[in-house]
Amino acid sequence: MPAHGNGSGPGGTAGLAVDDLRVDLDGTATDVVSDISFRCPAGGAVGIVGESGSGKTTVGLALLGYTRPGMSIRSGRVVIDGTDLLSLAPALATRARGRTISYVPQEPAKALSPAMRVGRQIAEMLDGQADGQVLRDRVAAACQAAQLPVDPGLLRRYPHELSGGQQQRVAIAMALAADPRVVVMDEPTTGLDVMVQARLLDVIRRIRAETGTSIVYISHDLGVVRSLVDYVVVLYGGRIVEEGSVDEIFRSPAHPYTRRLIAAVPRIDGPRLPLRGIPGSAPQPSTRPPGCPFAPRCGLVIDQCEQQMPPPTSTPGGQVRCWRAGETEPDPAGTAPTAGRAGRPELSPAVELLTLTDLHATYRQKISLLRGSRDTATVAVASLSLTIDDGECVALVGESGSGKTTIARCVAGLHKWASGQMTFAGSPVPADPRKRGSALRRSIQMVFQDPDGSLNPRMQVDELIGRPLKRNFNLAPRARTARVTELLDLVHLPASYLHRYPAELSGGEKQRIALARALGARPRLLVCDEITSALDVAVQASILELLMELRGELAMAMLFISHDLAVVRAISDRVVVLRAGVVRESRATDELFAAPQDTYTSELLAAVPDLLPEDYSGFASQL
Numbered sequence: 001m002p003a004h005g006n007g008s009g010p011g012g013t014a015g016l017a018v019d020d021l022r023v024d025l026d027g028t029a030t031d032v033v034s035d036i037s038f039r040c041p042a043g044g045a046v047g048i049v050g051e052s053g054s055g056k057t058t059v060g061l062a063l064l065g066y067t068r069p070g071m072s073i074r075s076g077r078v079v080i081d082g083t084d085l086l087s088l089a090p091a092l093a094t095r096a097r098g099r100t101i102s103y104v105p106q107e108p109a110k111a112l113s114p115a116m117r118v119g120r121q122i123a124e125m126l127d128g129q130a131d132g133q134v135l136r137d138r139v140a141a142a143c144q145a146a147q148l149p150v151d152p153g154l155l156r157r158y159p160h161e162l163s164g165g166q167q168q169r170v171a172i173a174m175a176l177a178a179d180p181r182v183v184v185m186d187e188p189t190t191g192l193d194v195m196v197q198a199r200l201l202d203v204i205r206r207i208r209a210e211t212g213t214s215i216v217y218i219s220h221d222l223g224v225v226r227s228l229v230d231y232v233v234v235l236y237g238g239r240i241v242e243e244g245s246v247d248e249i250f251r252s253p254a255h256p257y258t259r260r261l262i263a264a265v266p267r268i269d270g271p272r273l274p275l276r277g278i279p280g281s282a283p284q285p286s287t288r289p290p291g292c293p294f295a296p297r298c299g300l301v302i303d304q305c306e307q308q309m310p311p312p313t314s315t316p317g318g319q320v321r322c323w324r325a326g327e328t329e330p331d332p333a334g335t336a337p338t339a340g341r342a343g344r345p346e347l348s349p350a351v352e353l354l355t356l357t358d359l360h361a362t363y364r365q366k367i368s369l370l371r372g373s374r375d376t377a378t379v380a381v382a383s384l385s386l387t388i389d390d391g392e393c394v395a396l397v398g399e400s401g402s403g404k405t406t407i408a409r410c411v412a413g414l415h416k417w418a419s420g421q422m423t424f425a426g427s428p429v430p431a432d433p434r435k436r437g438s439a440l441r442r443s444i445q446m447v448f449q450d451p452d453g454s455l456n457p458r459m460q461v462d463e464l465i466g467r468p469l470k471r472n473f474n475l476a477p478r479a480r481t482a483r484v485t486e487l488l489d490l491v492h493l494p495a496s497y498l499h500r501y502p503a504e505l506s507g508g509e510k511q512r513i514a515l516a517r518a519l520g521a522r523p524r525l526l527v528c529d530e531i532t533s534a535l536d537v538a539v540q541a542s543i544l545e546l547l548m549e550l551r552g553e554l555a556m557a558m559l560f561i562s563h564d565l566a567v568v569r570a571i572s573d574r575v576v577v578l579r580a581g582v583v584r585e586s587r588a589t590d591e592l593f594a595a596p597q598d599t600y601t602s603e604l605l606a607a608v609p610d611l612l613p614e615d616y617s618g619f620a621s622q623l
Helices: 056-062 090-096 118-124 132-145 164-176 194-211 222-228 246-251 256-263 303-307 404-412 438-443 461-473 477-490 495-499 507-519 537-554 565-571 589-594 599-606
Strands: 016-025 031-040 045-049 071-080 101-104 182-186 214-218 231-236 239-245 313-315 318-320 352-368 373-389 393-397 419-424 444-447 525-529 557-561 574-579 582-588
Touching (some): 016 056, 031 045, 031 056, 031 214, 031 239, 045 056, 056 071, 056 182, 056 214, 101 164, 118 132, 118 164, 132 164, 132 194, 164 182, 164 194, 194 214, 194 222, 194 599, 222 246, 231 246, 231 256, 239 246, 256 537, 352 404, 352 557, 373 404, 393 404, 404 444, 438 444, 461 477, 461 495, 461 507, 477 495, 477 507, 537 565, 565 589, 574 589, 582 589
Parallel strands (some): 045 214, 101 182, 182 214, 393 557, 393 574
Antiparallel strands (some): 016 031, 016 071, 231 239, 313 318, 352 373, 352 419, 574 582
């Protein structure tokens, strides 16, 4: 693919320039994001970070002239190589999308057409620009740039026949097909395992180096941002609160919010510093305070913060908007939990709670043939054995397809294993989930990765949590409401949430509701399947804090599944490494991370993008 040439840095003229961008809620004077200005040179990469609800995706879509329903671009300029996209006539703006600027979505499975072969979807991005052999060559070049094999068999597949990593690379190939000058990537690696993520990040780096394409990378994964971009824009409450070079932002953050974000990142190596969430939640546009949007959650707040948004002031690597930039924030609690100290309750002696012996599990898979299709049994887990003691947290890690979720579903009673044995609290567990008794079903509860998929959108919180209480314990309405309120308090949510619907909650709040529902059964074992993978680092830290706290209070064991090895290090006592359904290594967490014995474990750890040892070493101890 042709190269575009290089710019001169964040202030250069080539590439992307965004000035005073503002997006409003329709029919109101309320802005969703405002005063957004930054630069991304040709061949450069800018990272946009912040909590859920901070306006990251709104900014990313607005760069293409799009908004979500109910919003409109009120003002601003998005200039690419001298052309303001927001001033173009509709037909010209449509033509610019994909050719001048393109977009890679967070969830390609939802963005790709399920009824169209992937080769045709890539070719559609070149509609009218090429045909015949030229079209095939352009599609092949886009696939090569995205590190997809130029294989007619792959291009004839439908999206559901590809892995998550392949789907994401198809989305990247589509974004690159028309040789755009700027590519906006919105959480492109969220939900992917570390090996696939590492390969995709290499693809993005190669695109920058070989084509001179500018990258705007939106992510809540600060480790990825640290390893990929040159310049960082920190959003909060629809405002840029800090921006600067990647080294300056991560080593010497000036804004209290940026400092809290970085301190919330779990580490895969180095000292185990306190891991803390940020109390409260990001404001909605309609409830944003008149001054600094972070003021209600900030430990440095003064009257001026609540009355007036601070103007930008220069920092060595960029600028910050804070009346007390660089000052040390006091710790009002003084007793924050420490990452990596899992907080397992002291039990004497250790008692085996769950035992799996030679577990073998399969799943049915439909294989497409030239004429029709056929079902086949695919091995997901082969001869797996493991134990979990009372109060212990055991983590399962490995690539997608390694069998982690299948094991969780077998334990939780959602999947029938083919052979092997399972015992719980000394009693055998039947392979057929329908033969489990009610006491066993209550004792093992599962929290899923996607709370949107597990919470009924038509039920309010009191019914979501209270319905299982009625079924399991036959509680009367008044007692049930009291118990729901207790559970909300347990997960640090107020009773005012009783009559809210899931759509009225943030991602972290939804996950807390799912956790409260599981805890209502008073389980002895909690199965957590990627429950923090889609959460920003601040909310993730809060959920991890909560889980460690609940383990201490309830003496509850956990089976914790995650592709985020830094999170695993923060919460688990023991780690089981899986590959293709087989255990490759099982050791105490500290031992495994300090000196992995299996080569595959070493590969997993090496693939994790992490903060550098010198990052936040000078300020984290002050938080």
